[in-house]
Amino acid sequence: MTRRSWIGWQFVAPFLAVFALVFLAPIAYSAYLSLYRTKLIGGTSFVGAQNYTKALHDPQFWSAVGRVSLFLIVQVPIMLLLALLIALAIDSGRLYGAAFFRISIFLPYAVPAVVATLMWGFMYGSQFGLIRNLNEWFGVTLPDPLAPNLVLAAIGNITTWEFVGYNMIILYAALRVVDPSLYEAAAIDGAGQFRIIRAIKLPALRGPLLITTMFSIIGSFQLFTEPVVLRTIAPNAILTYFTPNYYAWQLSVGGQQFNYSATVAVVMGLLTMLVAYLVQARAVRKAV
Amino acid sequence: MVAAPTIRPAARRRPRPAAVRIRGRKSWTLTVLTTVMLIYTMLPLAWLVISATKTQDGLLSSFGLWFDGDFALLDNIGRVFTYQDGIYLRWLGNTVFYVVIGAGGATLLSALAGYGLAKFEFRGRRAVFAVILGAVAVPPTALAVPTFLLFAKAGITDTVWAVIIPSLMIPFSLYLMWVFARDAVPDEILESARVDGAGEFRIFFNLAVPLLSPGLVTALLFNIVVTWNNLFLPLIMLKDRQLYPITLGIYTWNQQAQTVGGDVVFNLVITGSLLAIVPLIAAFLLLQRYWQSGLAVGSVKQ
Numbered sequence: 001m002t003r004r005s006w007i008g009w010q011f012v013a014p015f016l017a018v019f020a021l022v023f024l025a026p027i028a029y030s031a032y033l034s035l036y037r038t039k040l041i042g043g044t045s046f047v048g049a050q051n052y053t054k055a056l057h058d059p060q061f062w063s064a065v066g067r068v069s070l071f072l073i074v075q076v077p078i079m080l081l082l083a084l085l086i087a088l089a090i091d092s093g094r095l096y097g098a099a100f101f102r103i104s105i106f107l108p109y110a111v112p113a114v115v116a117t118l119m120w121g122f123m124y125g126s127q128f129g130l131i132r133n134l135n136e137w138f139g140v141t142l143p144d145p146l147a148p149n150l151v152l153a154a155i156g157n158i159t160t161w162e163f164v165g166y167n168m169i170i171l172y173a174a175l176r177v178v179d180p181s182l183y184e185a186a187a188i189d190g191a192g193q194f195r196i197i198r199a200i201k202l203p204a205l206r207g208p209l210l211i212t213t214m215f216s217i218i219g220s221f222q223l224f225t226e227p228v229v230l231r232t233i234a235p236n237a238i239l240t241y242f243t244p245n246y247y248a249w250q251l252s253v254g255g256q257q258f259n260y261s262a263t264v265a266v267v268m269g270l271l272t273m274l275v276a277y278l279v280q281a282r283a284v285r286k287a288v
Numbered sequence: 289m290v291a292a293p294t295i296r297p298a299a300r301r302r303p304r305p306a307a308v309r310i311r312g313r314k315s316w317t318l319t320v321l322t323t324v325m326l327i328y329t330m331l332p333l334a335w336l337v338i339s340a341t342k343t344q345d346g347l348l349s350s351f352g353l354w355f356d357g358d359f360a361l362l363d364n365i366g367r368v369f370t371y372q373d374g375i376y377l378r379w380l381g382n383t384v385f386y387v388v389i390g391a392g393g394a395t396l397l398s399a400l401a402g403y404g405l406a407k408f409e410f411r412g413r414r415a416v417f418a419v420i421l422g423a424v425a426v427p428p429t430a431l432a433v434p435t436f437l438l439f440a441k442a443g444i445t446d447t448v449w450a451v452i453i454p455s456l457m458i459p460f461s462l463y464l465m466w467v468f469a470r471d472a473v474p475d476e477i478l479e480s481a482r483v484d485g486a487g488e489f490r491i492f493f494n495l496a497v498p499l500l501s502p503g504l505v506t507a508l509l510f511n512i513v514v515t516w517n518n519l520f521l522p523l524i525m526l527k528d529r530q531l532y533p534i535t536l537g538i539y540t541w542n543q544q545a546q547t548v549g550g551d552v553v554f555n556l557v558i559t560g561s562l563l564a565i566v567p568l569i570a571a572f573l574l575l576q577r578y579w580q581s582g583l584a585v586g587s588v589k590q
Contacts, residue, residue, distance in 0.1 A: 007488045022435060026431055029438045122339070232546055
């Protein structure tokens with residue numbers, strides 16, 4: 001190795017050391033744990049793929065996967081469409097106070113998920129929430145967002161609130177670097193705003209939209225904080241296997257089933273990668 | 289997982305000619321529609337601020353979006369800091385500690401590594417890249433349970449290290465620093481410093497770091513958010529209340545209402561929440577210029 005090559009490694013090495021410790025090692029250890037089973041009597045024994053077979057036939061696990069899949073299919077498109085519309089509106093130059101809108105709509109990103117969930121949870125609530133206020137004022141009975149059948153939508157609203165501005169900023173940043181001479185040329189050709197959006201802006205957003213979609217999919221599959229915190233407000237609406245992460249946490253901390261918990265984490269990681277890969281492959285094929 | 293990065297040197301942020309910006313007339317319809325979104329964004333925050341001024345009884349008896357008779361904000365703040373022997377301050381201190389060491393360390397590690405990847409040719413560089421780009425797609429929450437299992441084996445759960453060590457690695461921050469180092473640090477400057485006989489790490493800290501500062505601020509700010517807002521990691525790692533960060537602390541205060549015989553302190557949960565979000569919101573508002581231009585460079589060139 002040349003001297004310069006060695007110096008390059010010195011810069012990268014500290015990051016790689018931490019990477020190995022908190023990324024590669026936990027994954028490897030989980031994969032290892034998932035092949036064993038520990039019993040109170042008889043100790044730990046190698047069971048091969050048995051934990052995986054169990055996961056594949058575990059109705060609680062699949063109910064959790066189904067729930068986050070439904071969440072993904074509904075919440076992610078709504079949130080990204082809103083983010084896209086706001087980014088286009090702010091970039092159009094036709095908005096009064098565009099800079100104010102940009103920073104204000106982004107701010108929820110800086111609010112911890114715990115606080116965001118508590119605020120919305122209280123507002124949804126029947127104790128001192130806005131729903132109660134509305135019911136009393138108008139003498140009506142609005143549907144309870146914290147009822148078991150609506151609680152997933154209630155969580156969808158919370159995550160939309162948290163991340164719509166973040167996604168908007170990323171899309172907006174991409175719009176800002178579009179070469180302005182393109183707009184001039186389009187204007188000379190007599191193209192209107194919508195034509196410009198279709199022909200120039202949306203193509204420029206293809207990459208960033210793919211990235212935001214991927215991050216949103218991954219985020220949906222990993223849903224955890226919002227249901228855990230909301231459970232302290234609506235204990236009856238949220239089950240301990242509400243999402244796969246929740247389930248894995250319950251298995252390890254609540255149930256001491258470390259081997260099975262590791263299995264659930266591994267399966268969920270693989271599923272997430274698979275879906276993210278499929279979405280990317282599809283997006284790339286469309287683009288070609 | 290992420291599309292191969294391409295660098296377009298021409299894609300610098302450029303001010304648009306005034307003619308193009310002003311040509312489109314302002315639209316009230318569009319402004320009103322966007323205002324609806326703004327109201328949606330601001331509603332919970334307004335609710336939080338108003339509710340922080342109410343007593344526990346006032347919360348239950350008054351309308352959520354307007355003030356109650358007595359203004360109890362200062363009283364609530366005082367009680368937040370004294371409740372349970374002033375543990376809130378301890379939690380706040382813990383969070384600051386985790387953020388300084390965790391997010392600060394993560395930013396330093398990724399600045400070093402991003403610079404190393406951008407400015408040095410070395411064997412294995414492409415492999416390092418491939419692995420880390422793949423890791424960008426894996427969120428920290430997916431790793432929380434596996435990391436807990438590993439740390440439990442190593443016997444370091446329920447210590448500050450259990451929270452700090454995983455916080456040190458944020459692949460997205462490395463990605464951002466790599467893009468910045470490539471674009472903002474010209475090779476010629478480095479070469480002339482080497483000719484002058486400066487050491488590589490001195491060159492990094494004295495020459496590269498000032499040029500990287502918008503990227504550093506952006507990465508640091510987003511790393512702070514990730515660390516400050518994290519619940520899963522401390523929830524799974526910590527049992528000792530004295531080690532809790534602020535998010536976990538507020539969560540347990542709210543949980544008390546569900547426990548039989550637990551002290552119901554919604555007013556403290558709400559005021560504590562308000563106090564916990566002020567620093568980050570202030571940081572984002574004050575550092576707007578840096579992180580918005582930082583994101584413009586970082587997010588586009590994926």
